[in-house]
Amino acid sequence: MNRAVPFIAVGVIVGAGLCVNDSAGQLRREVNPPVRDTGLDAHETHAAATLLGQFRTSISSWLWLRTDLYLHNGVQMRPLSDAEVRAGVKGLGSHDNEDKKLHDDAKITTVVPASDRDFRGWMGDVERATQAFKDMRNHGHRDPKSALPLFRLMTWIDPQFIPGWTVGAHVLVSGNSPEGLERAVGLLQQGISHNPESVELYGELGHIQAVRWHRFGLALTSLERARQLSLRRPVPEDEDGHDAVRDTYRWLALVHRELGQLGGMYDAAREGAQRMPDDVILRRLANPPPSPLPIARQQAWLKALAETAPPPEH
Amino acid sequence: MNSPAIAVHDLVVHYRNRHGQPIEAVSELSFTVQAGEIVGFLGPNGAGKSSTLKALMGFVEPARGHAEVMGLPAGSIAARKRIGYLPEVAMYYPFLTPRETLRLYGELQGLRGRSLRQEADELLDMVGLGPAAGKQNRHLSKGMLQRVGIAQSLLGSPSVLILDEVTSGLDPVGRRELRDLLRARQRAGTTLFFSSHELAEVEMLCDRILLIDRGKLVEERQIDELKDELRQYAFTFSGQVSMVGLTDQLRSLPGGLTQAYFDDKESLLTGLERVHEASAMLVDVVAQEGSLEDYFVNAIGRAA
Amino acid sequence: MNPRAWVTLAKGVVLESVRRKDLWVVAILGFLIMASAGALGFFGMSGLEAFAKDLAGTVLGGFGTIVAIIISTRLMPDEIRQRTLYPLIARPISRFDLLMGKYLGAVAVTTIAFLILTALVGVSLAMFKVGYEPVMLQYVLVRLMGLSIVCAVGIALSLVMTPNAASTMGFVLAFGSGLIVRALVMAYETSPGPMQPVFRVVNALVPQYGLFDLSGRAANQGWGPAPAWVVGTLILYAVGYSGAMLALGWAKFRRQAV
Numbered sequence: 001m002n003r004a005v006p007f008i009a010v011g012v013i014v015g016a017g018l019c020v021n022d023s024a025g026q027l028r029r030e031v032n033p034p035v036r037d038t039g040l041d042a043h044e045t046h047a048a049a050t051l052l053g054q055f056r057t058s059i060s061s062w063l064w065l066r067t068d069l070y071l072h073n074g075v076q077m078r079p080l081s082d083a084e085v086r087a088g089v090k091g092l093g094s095h096d097n098e099d100k101k102l103h104d105d106a107k108i109t110t111v112v113p114a115s116d117r118d119f120r121g122w123m124g125d126v127e128r129a130t131q132a133f134k135d136m137r138n139h140g141h142r143d144p145k146s147a148l149p150l151f152r153l154m155t156w157i158d159p160q161f162i163p164g165w166t167v168g169a170h171v172l173v174s175g176n177s178p179e180g181l182e183r184a185v186g187l188l189q190q191g192i193s194h195n196p197e198s199v200e201l202y203g204e205l206g207h208i209q210a211v212r213w214h215r216f217g218l219a220l221t222s223l224e225r226a227r228q229l230s231l232r233r234p235v236p237e238d239e240d241g242h243d244a245v246r247d248t249y250r251w252l253a254l255v256h257r258e259l260g261q262l263g264g265m266y267d268a269a270r271e272g273a274q275r276m277p278d279d280v281i282l283r284r285l286a287n288p289p290p291s292p293l294p295i296a297r298q299q300a301w302l303k304a305l306a307e308t309a310p311p312p313e314h
Numbered sequence: 315m316n317s318p319a320i321a322v323h324d325l326v327v328h329y330r331n332r333h334g335q336p337i338e339a340v341s342e343l344s345f346t347v348q349a350g351e352i353v354g355f356l357g358p359n360g361a362g363k364s365s366t367l368k369a370l371m372g373f374v375e376p377a378r379g380h381a382e383v384m385g386l387p388a389g390s391i392a393a394r395k396r397i398g399y400l401p402e403v404a405m406y407y408p409f410l411t412p413r414e415t416l417r418l419y420g421e422l423q424g425l426r427g428r429s430l431r432q433e434a435d436e437l438l439d440m441v442g443l444g445p446a447a448g449k450q451n452r453h454l455s456k457g458m459l460q461r462v463g464i465a466q467s468l469l470g471s472p473s474v475l476i477l478d479e480v481t482s483g484l485d486p487v488g489r490r491e492l493r494d495l496l497r498a499r500q501r502a503g504t505t506l507f508f509s510s511h512e513l514a515e516v517e518m519l520c521d522r523i524l525l526i527d528r529g530k531l532v533e534e535r536q537i538d539e540l541k542d543e544l545r546q547y548a549f550t551f552s553g554q555v556s557m558v559g560l561t562d563q564l565r566s567l568p569g570g571l572t573q574a575y576f577d578d579k580e581s582l583l584t585g586l587e588r589v590h591e592a593s594a595m596l597v598d599v600v601a602q603e604g605s606l607e608d609y610f611v612n613a614i615g616r617a618a
Numbered sequence: 619m620n621p622r623a624w625v626t627l628a629k630g631v632v633l634e635s636v637r638r639k640d641l642w643v644v645a646i647l648g649f650l651i652m653a654s655a656g657a658l659g660f661f662g663m664s665g666l667e668a669f670a671k672d673l674a675g676t677v678l679g680g681f682g683t684i685v686a687i688i689i690s691t692r693l694m695p696d697e698i699r700q701r702t703l704y705p706l707i708a709r710p711i712s713r714f715d716l717l718m719g720k721y722l723g724a725v726a727v728t729t730i731a732f733l734i735l736t737a738l739v740g741v742s743l744a745m746f747k748v749g750y751e752p753v754m755l756q757y758v759l760v761r762l763m764g765l766s767i768v769c770a771v772g773i774a775l776s777l778v779m780t781p782n783a784a785s786t787m788g789f790v791l792a793f794g795s796g797l798i799v800r801a802l803v804m805a806y807e808t809s810p811g812p813m814q815p816v817f818r819v820v821n822a823l824v825p826q827y828g829l830f831d832l833s834g835r836a837a838n839q840g841w842g843p844a845p846a847w848v849v850g851t852l853i854l855y856a857v858g859y860s861g862a863m864l865a866l867g868w869a870k871f872r873r874q875a876v
Binding site: 069074076078083086117119122129130150153 | 669760800803804805807808814817821829830831832835838840841844848851852855
């Protein structure tokens with residue numbers, strides 16, 4: 001009996017893990033009730049989801065950091081410290097970092113310093129030889145698509161991890177292929193099914209529908225939904241939440257403008273500028289009248305609207 | 315003249331209490347043990363016996379003085395090679411068997427291979443642990459663990475055995491067997507130096523005793539001499555016989571008998587002569603062994 | 619010095635550890651890892667090779683360190699507490715021999731545990747057809763060198779503080795030394811002049827466990843093994859630092875009354 005105990009323990013643990021995984025799915029459906037004013041998310045409203053949520057949040061956050069690492073092929077990067085920025089130390093930059101969705105390479109440097117910035121002598125040389133290290137000035141990245149399974153893993157472990165959905169969709173559309181677009185939209189819609197009150201997801205959906213798909217009617221619907229959701233609580237103070245609300249208003253105003261709905265553009269921009277008075281773009285959109293669209297372009301939008309059949313509603 | 319097996323000169327051992335103040339556990343202790351002797355080291359609790367033995371083994375460093383074993387500095391590797399040691403309260407690795415324990419210690423003693431395996435098995439048989447040689451130590455009783463300890467102390471046929479509370483945990487049969495074993499070792503030339511609270515064991519086994527109290531040597535006696543000194547003689551007689559000048563320890567018994575006690579043989583013999591001259595009837599003559607415990611208690615009391 | 623005594627003592631440590639079923643815990647951990655790897659199979663491993671290897675390196679390094687600390691910080695205090703020390707130091711061996719024997723025993727047990735975990739993790743990776751490269755073998759060897767330093771630090775700490783404090787300090791140093799080194803490197807350039815020598819001293823004293831972690835190279839593509847001079851330097855560092863730790867422990871232990 002004593003010899004069987006370890007195997008029984010392993011079996012119990014594995015079985016419990018499988019049961020928890022199965023019941024967690026049911027918990028997810030139960031803990032997405034209508035909006036409450038307190039603004040608590042699912043991780044904080046149900047005891048088991050809280051315990052699981054904290055663990056899942058930690059794992060998904062850890063995966064997020066690892067994704068950044070893999071995109072740099074294992075070279076560990078870190079943001080410049082305030083002291084370094086004040087001292088004029090420059091980030092390494094990259095040649096393919098036009099979109100700063102993942103990180104801003106102009107403000108990061110390697111965790112392991114280059115030899116000219118390392119006081120440790122031979123220890124530093126050894127570390128540069130044992131770690132994944134190379135000169136990262138103006139570096140490139142691995143194809144972000146290689147990280148897609150990780151994004152998928154993040155969202156499976158923690159469906160409430162919004163960056164997993166948004167960045168995953170961003171990666172899918174980066175190739176500009178029709179298949180990528182379809183998959184990105186499908187991914188975001190799946191994320192919305194787990195997070196029906198997420199401003200970021202509706203905002204990203206609207207952004208892709210507008211910019212990549214040119215389906216402005218759909219984009220308007222998505223962005224409008226994002227706007228309504230954002231009105232239910234104050235503008236978030238965290239960078240991601242704040243940017244999501246800001247981008248929602250910006251894209252909403254621009255989509256209205258593309259559709260020739262100047263009134264809608266002003267309303268959206270003014271409301272956004274009122275909520276975020278520091279945003280220059282929203283203030284500009286809210287105030288002077290925009291230049292009229294060229295006639296040819298107006299006709300092209302109207303033709304596109306008439307020809308494009310909206311996909312089935314999600 | 316051969317050097318003594320153990321020689322201790324003005325040994326001082328200090329410990330520090332939890333406040334960092336030195337406490338003198340052994341105070342200028344000096345004694346010797348000749349090769350082939352069996353010497354008992356006695357004293358009340360806290361007298362300094364274990365501290366002395368630890369100093370001999372090098373477990374503690376003396377503050378002053380020095381000690382030697384077989385002419386070698388006490389605690390040196392060369393000295394320990396010739397010593398077999400049984401700690402007062404020792405445990406042996408709980409998940410090893412007695413056989414594995416002896417082989418481990420034997421290898422550290424410098425023994426190897428088949429000769430080690432053979433010696434380990436023989437010692438285990440000698441101490442009565444043959445059937446239990448394959449059981450893990452954690453399954454053995456206290457007495458059996460003490461036998462493991464005795465066996466490991468005999469590894470390598472040491473010249474000197476230093477044993478702390480050697481009979482602890484043993485039943486009477488075990489004690490008898492142990493006495494026989496130790497006597498056999500002595501006959502083979504091994505010196506024994508052991509501490510014990512079992513005065514009866516000391517009496518039966520030792521050639522000499524050292525009595526220590528509060529770190530100082532109180533008495534040093536040959537056992538035979540001590541026994542003679544402690545022995546009392548008595549005879550019972552009927553009739554009127556004067557014992558004046560010989561003893562005043564007279565006891566009247568029923569039937570007109572008198573019992574007289576004498577501290578020494580000469581007084582006894584003189585008393586017997588007087589009984590014979592008086593034509594009195596001699597009923598019996600006995601020799602009573604004195605109590606070592608009384609001697610111990612009295613000696614400690616005098617030292618206090 | 620008595621190297622034979624070291625080997626004898628080390629064998630005793632290994633035998634006790636095996637009989638005490640310490641290594642069962644390691645085996646259970648390994649099976650849990652395999653079960654978790656099975657869960658990853660839902661996604662297929664295509665695109666997750668780097669993640670899988672990285673996770674394997676993290677798990678091996680983390681659990682290997684935990685085993686090393688727990689084993690090494692317990693050995694000497696247990697000898698004293700259980701009073702198994704007396705029959706040992708009554709033998710004709712020096713206290714240095716005793717310390718070396720226990721150290722080698724700790725290293726042996728840690729190595730066995732690490733290799734068991736490595737084998738089980740390796741099976742998990744092989745199940746998903748993750749390819750093997752020479753750098754992964756180098757990772758295992760270099761990591762073992764790092765763990766030998768952990769054992770030396772653990773034994774030294776256990777001789778100067780209580781077992782619980784020694785374990786805590788061991789964990790702090792093992793998992794915090796990387797953070798300390800990072801902070802030193804980050805702050806050195808912008809720190810005031812008088813502080814810079816202090817940074818150098820602290821960097822020299824802190825155990826450089828991070829140097830023995832090749833998981834970054836092993837997990838990602840195209841890095842290859844570290845050069846031979848690096849491995850040689852790591853060997854020298856491991857021997858030197860471990861020796862210094864054991865020497866400190868011996869300095870305390872050699873005159874300690876037991």
